[in-house]
Amino acid sequence: MMSLSELELLKMIQEPETREKGYRLLIDMYQRRIYGIARKMVLIHEDADDITQNTFIKAFKNLHSFNGNSSLFTWLYRIATNESLNFLQRKKRKFLLSIEDHEEVMKKYVDSSPLIDGDAIERRLQKALLALPEKQRLVFNLRFYEDLSYDEISQITETSVGGLKASYHHAVKKLENELKKE
């Protein structure tokens, strides 16, 4: 269900006189959260920036087909998560031709990037997350970091709540085993 402010926002975008202002408000409202989930998935700021921009551009082009069955936020999140997963698929395909291992490269990035803070355990968790399949990592990020309910995650990913709970449970087990080492 859309909130009243989301309805007002959509009305602004529908009217030519207020459309630009509506677009700007939409970006202001959601840019940090959209960027946040993209960044958690792709880790590199520049890549997350591309995904965030692509998400809003696609959203603007397709607002006419948004049917209001979910909230605008959920719809945007779905675009962002699809964009992130597609990006990672393409990136991994490129790495197939490389002698470098993508996971190892990203682990080094977590340790060395000036745009990633966090104490030792937080960095270890990020590196352990890289070993999970992307979809499972997404579910973990949405649940653990974004604090979304399983119902919300189900709407975003179009996956059953039962499947999501199983995925999250397995992810936590794998991560705890990894973090207990050493």
Added chain:
Amino acid sequence: MMEKIPKNNIFNTPDGYFESLPDRILERKSKDAKTVYLHAVKYVAAAAFVIGLIYFFTPSQSFEENFFQSTVMEDEIELYIASDYWQAEDILAFVENPNDLLDEILSEEWSSFEFYEEDNNDDLWY
């Protein structure tokens, strides 16, 4: 164990990133729209121009003769466009109702845009 791990956001952004992001997105949106628009205008306007010329200059010819000439002229006009000898604006100048034509192109272009064109992968989700 997971409950003991802090949920802080450890990912930083460059200074002023979110302040400038809306402007960058809106500028890109405007550029993307112009690019799609101009490409579509070139080819549809060319077709309208060719058909208009044929019927204006050779009204007494048979349909087959008109079609043949139309195809040859269309190839020639596409050459002019591909080599940038004619721009979209030049072609629009030949058309009687450029605004009507542009409205038609835009409505066709946006209605055929594929949402999630890469999202046809059945095993995308868990």
